[in-house]
Amino acid sequence: MAQQLALLLPEKHGEYTVGPRPIPTPGPGDVLIEVHAAGLNGIDNYIRLVGAFIDAYPAVTGHEGVGVVKAVGKDVRDIMEGDRVLFECWFSADRGTYQQYSLADARGVTKIPDSLSFDDAATLPVSFATAAVGLYAPKSKRGGAGLTPFWEDGGRGKYASEPIVILGGSSCVGQLTIQLAKLSGFNPIISTCSTHNIDYVKQAGATHVIDYKETSYADLPAAIARITSKPCRLVYDAISTEETQKTGWSILAPNGSICxxxxxxxxKYGEEAEDGKRTVYVFGNVNDPEHQNSGFGSVVAKTLEKLLAEGTIRPxxxxxxxxxxxxxxxxLERLMTGKVSGAKLIVHPQ
Structure with missing residues (x-):
């Protein structure tokens, strides 16, 4: 059996090591992708330290990547060998992206235009899905805020003149959430970041940017009240520390959602509080069984494909x-110690 190189996690709580493993063969509905770039995510530290999501070892982590389709399984219709794609994966060794070849469920694979580099495309899979799931997935324990998606009839611009607050606008998820909020018509789009990222956040579509180092989180509700007097029924916290969550909750109007x-x-996670406020704990993966079974995951993947072809979404x-x-x-150590700001870390596995 043909071999490849992979970053292996030999055991629970173990240390990563690079070694050989077989190149997997795609089964029905799957595609085999030669991984040209893989995105790094903090969840991979969590997996190693806690053992979450992994049922068998040695494991291969990494759950987003871009590359070229090398083989397709039975019943795959709209993805072909040679297609340039981006994708998320589910949690099994054959599907991890910290290796040279990975399997992916074709339903969640997004074709990318030739004009988009692999490196730029690698910033999108998890960030776009996390933004889209948080905003638009139906309300449920693993769902979202239940907004009408901008891709549905009447969805684009539906929330015109309604404010939204996005904490951490320079983060990858924050950047994509701002862009989707703009497509949904939110105005004003209020975001936070540090001074050196203000222009970056405005370029994504934020109408107002507050420097969290000059305006403390304790003072943020008052700063937002000076921008808009309208109730804020959606806060997306892309930072999600205890401090930012409590601030977001204080900003949130009754019957609103904080992601x-x-x-x-x-x-109350998955439930509405007495005043109707709801906490949405976002799990941004189009392959989540809930999103695949409902068809929402596939719609998100194909919507991204259309937006990239139009040039509507910025990496x-x-x-x-x-x-x-x-x-x-x-x-991963840099991510764990907070030494990354305003950029997506990626690697080239080949």
Missing amino acids: VLLPPHVG TRVEVVPGGLHGIQTG
């Missing part, structure tokens, strides 16, 4: 971590 990316410190800033697979551990 968070880390374990909730506010509200985020990107930083290539040197060393290929050998550099992943260093990159």
Whole structure:
């Protein structure tokens, strides 16, 4: 069986090591992708340290990538060998992206235009899905805020003149959330970041940007009240520390939703509080069984394909971590210690 190189996690709580493993064969509905770039995510630290999501070892982590389709399984219709694609994966060794070849469910694969580089495309899979799931997935334990998606009839511009607050607008998820909020018509789009990222956040579509180093989170509700007197029924917290969540909750109007990316410190997860406020704990993966079974995951993947073809969606800033697979551990340590700002870390596995 043909071999490849992969970043292997030999055991629960173990240390990553680069070694050989077989190149998998796509089954029905799957495609085999030669991975040209893989995005780094903090969840991979969580997987290694806690053992979450992994049922068997040695494991291969990494759950987003871009590359070229090398083989297609039975019943795959709209993806062909040679297609340039971006994708998310689910949690099994054959589907991890910290390796040279990965399997992916064709339903969640997005074709990318020739004008988009692999490096730029690698900033999008998780960030776009996390923004889209948080805003538009139906309300449920693993769902979203339940907004009418901009891609549906009457959805584009539907929320005109309604404010939205996006905490952490220079983060990858923050950048994509701003862009989707603009397509949905939100105005004003109020975001936070540090001074050196203000122009970057405005370029994404924020109408008002507040420097969190000059305006503390404790003072943020008053700063927002000076921008708009309208009730804010949606806060997207792309930082999701205890401090930012509590601030977001205080900004949120009754019957509104706050989207968070880390374990909730506010509200009743999956339930509405007495005043109708709801905490949405976002899991941005189009392959989540709930999103695949409902068809929502596939719609998100194909919507991104259309937006990229139109040039409507902008990738985020990107930083290539040197060393290929050998550099992943260093990159993950930077993520864990907060030493990344306003850029997506990626590696080249080949």
